[in-house]
Amino acid sequence: MQATESTNDRVVYWGTGRRKASVARVRLVPGSGQMIVNGRPGDNYFNYNAAYLTAAKAPLETLGLENEYDILVNAHGGGLTGQADSVRLGVARALCQLDPENRPPLKIEGYLTRDPRAKERKKYGLHKARKAPQYSKR
Numbered sequence: 001m002q003a004t005e006s007t008n009d010r011v012v013y014w015g016t017g018r019r020k021a022s023v024a025r026v027r028l029v030p031g032s033g034q035m036i037v038n039g040r041p042g043d044n045y046f047n048y049n050a051a052y053l054t055a056a057k058a059p060l061e062t063l064g065l066e067n068e069y070d071i072l073v074n075a076h077g078g079g080l081t082g083q084a085d086s087v088r089l090g091v092a093r094a095l096c097q098l099d100p101e102n103r104p105p106l107k108i109e110g111y112l113t114r115d116p117r118a119k120e121r122k123k124y125g126l127h128k129a130r131k132a133p134q135y136s137k138r
Contacts, residue, residue, distance in 0.1 A: 017089030026090030031070030
């Protein structure tokens with residue numbers, strides 16, 4: 001996979017993030033700091049909770065680059081929480097492609113760690129993944 005790509009004399013940095021059932025393909029393009037998610041502005045896409053937008057932009061704020069790069073995201077799967085966290089991981093990985101010096105501060109904040117928690121599958125004989133029918137002695 002190619003990390004950088006040059007289009008119209010602009011360097012594009014790529015990063016892929018995953019969380020729960022969500023996958024986000026993130027591109028960092030030099031710009032003014034706006035976020036576009038699936039063709040919609042980030043504040044419109046993550047309109048339910050401002051914390052989602054804050055979490056997605058957190059790696060840029062850690063490095064002080066929030067007004068220097070546009071974030072273009074293609075996210076699918078899962079819900080808004082998983083997508084916001086997958087965007088955060090994708091942005092952090094793209095920032096590592098941008099400059100290897102960015103890695104230590106992002107690592108300290110925990111933005112480069114992929115959260116492995118996912119929904120456990122349902123087993124036969126159970127109501128949910130672990131919820132069993134009520135025991136009856138008689």
